[in-house]
Amino acid sequence: MQISVCNSWSSLQSLGLFSFPKRLLFSQPVCSDDETKHIVLSSQPTSTQRNCIEELGEHKSFNPLTKRRMLLTSCFMYLCYHPSRYLSAQALGDPSVTIEQVTPPVFPSGALFPIEERIVQLFEKNTYSVVNIFDATLRPQVKVTGVVEIPEGNGSGVVWDGLGHIVTNYHVIGNALSRNPGQGQVVARVNILAAEGVQKNFEGKLVGADRAKDLAVLKVEASEDLLRPIKVGQSSSLKVGQQCLAIGNPFGFDHTLTVGVISGLNRDIFSASGVTIGGGIQTDAAINPGNSGGPLLDSKGNLIGINTAIFTQTGASAGVGFAIPSTTVLKIVPQLIQLGKVVRAGLNLDIAPDLIANQLNVRNGAVVLQVPANSLAAKAGILPTTRGFSGNIVLGDIIVAVENKPVKNKAELDNTLDEYSVGDKVILKIQRGNENLELPIILEEKTS
Known part of the structure; x- marks a missing residue:
């Protein structure tokens, strides 16, 4: 027997179906109309429906649990899946107005505030000195969706001089270095930003690496017009509270700028290369995976540190980042370039x-x-x-x-x-x- 339920719960209650005694529930078909048996419930039952209900009240054969479940299930299915629930909403409009009347005026942005203008200029001046580095042994994998999965060996670096030397973290190319490559062997791919905004790819050959200070030097065969060396400042004169900027490639988003302040000095850095580096700079500028090896700049645009680590429980920035001070970088990098190692x-x-x-x-x-x-x-x-x-x-x-x-x-x-x-x-x-x-x-x- 098919039971069709319509309208709402109040319609069912108006028929008194939920106040029927158990004897009204039956197990055999009654109240037939031709070959199809229906009980149509509506807010105003017809005379035929009233007769059916009266016959139900006199019927003695029933299965209370089964019929009650069928009735409740039918009600639920109707209320939840009736086609009227999914009809598109009627569009409301006001033809008495025009597009111009409901379009607000757009005001020009005007000149930037001096502090904003200074930060913009610092970024535009120094972003060409920042490169994107990929460990040559770890290739990005393109998924079916087209999303590029950035490998662990993705990081940043800075152009050190006009000879093509690139400074980065040891752990950025750590997988390649674990294979004990010789000097001059390709260990990374280096992307340099050209003036027209195009990334140009070069092979990064190993010059030297120092695990104790988490620093490494690569060399690329790039023309001088592409190489814009970073200006190195003094980290020994830093003060807590002064502004700083970080440029890098977090999560593979190249040339990203974050701004913060110097939060602490002389911190012990527990680097990803597994060593402890003393004298570290702490900053609240957002530093994420991919920022490693990139520059930390002061408000004049001078390099004061190489970003190397973050303190976090989730793997993302928690407002506590660390950088190797430029005094340490100045002592290590020239030795790596000249000797291929550090003499301590x-x-x-x-x-x-x-x-x-x-x-x-x-x-x-x-x-x-x-x-x-x-x-x-x-x-x-x-x-x-x-x-x-x-x-x-x-x-x-x-x-x-x-x-x-x-x-x-x-x-x-x-x-x-x-x-x-x-x-x-x-x-x-x-x-x-x-x-x-x-x-x-x-x-x-x-x-x-």
Whole structure:
């Protein structure tokens, strides 16, 4: 039997269907009209419908659960899927008005405010010094939808000089560098923005890389008119609160500008290359994946840092970004260009990692574990950690300062020694048991 329900719930209630006793529900067809059996419910039932309802009330054979479900399901299907619900809305218009009458006036934007004009000029001047870098071993993949998936090795870089040297982060091309390429080998693809706004693609050949400072130098064979070197500023004179700008290629969107302020100085940067870099610049300028290797500029447009990392739980900018200061960049990049490596002044000693130092109950200072024979440290009289006759550990010297600069752990010792050059003579403050000593020592080239 087919049950057709119309109008609304009030129509059903007007018929008293939801107040029927259970005996009105039946299991066999009744009230036939020719060969098709219908019960049509409307707001004003016909005489035939009234007769059917009266017959229902006298019928004794029923299945209460099944018929009630059928009735409720029919009501629900009608209310939800009746074609009248999907008829297009009637368009309303006012033919008494014209297009001109309902079109508001458009006012010219006029001249920019001075601060806006300055930022625009800084971007237009420096954007040609920023390049887009792709790790040569990681190719973008075009999906069926046409969306380009940007690989992890996508980043930014800056034009360092007119010879074609490009500076970027070590981790931007880290996958290619993990294969130990030689100098001159192609490790990246470099896109340079031409004056007409067209990206020109070049092979980026490895010049040198320094994992400890997350910096790398590439070289491209590009004409001089395409190479617009960045102007390098002094990061040592930065102050918290001054304005800064970041230009890069976040998520593959090339030449994107973000503006912020210097939020902090002398931060420890936990770089994506797996090392800790001291003296970092903290900024709230939005830095996202793809900004790595791009420039952080001051309000004069000078390079004050190389963007390298973000602090986030989601992978996107959370208002805490970090940059390698230009003082560090100026010290590392020329060496990479000239020598292909970085020559560091240091002490050829084995210094205990923080975990071992904590196990030895040393909370302040760098614990000396081993001192190679015939090294300058051995000649200066620095003592290593040893074992006593009973098997107990005898602590070696603990370096607590270099030239009155406090040293709390191994990382701070390395960062402090980075400020010196090979051959410099420094005074180490040593804690040896209950004694406090001062030992002069000449710094030598630190072996990797």
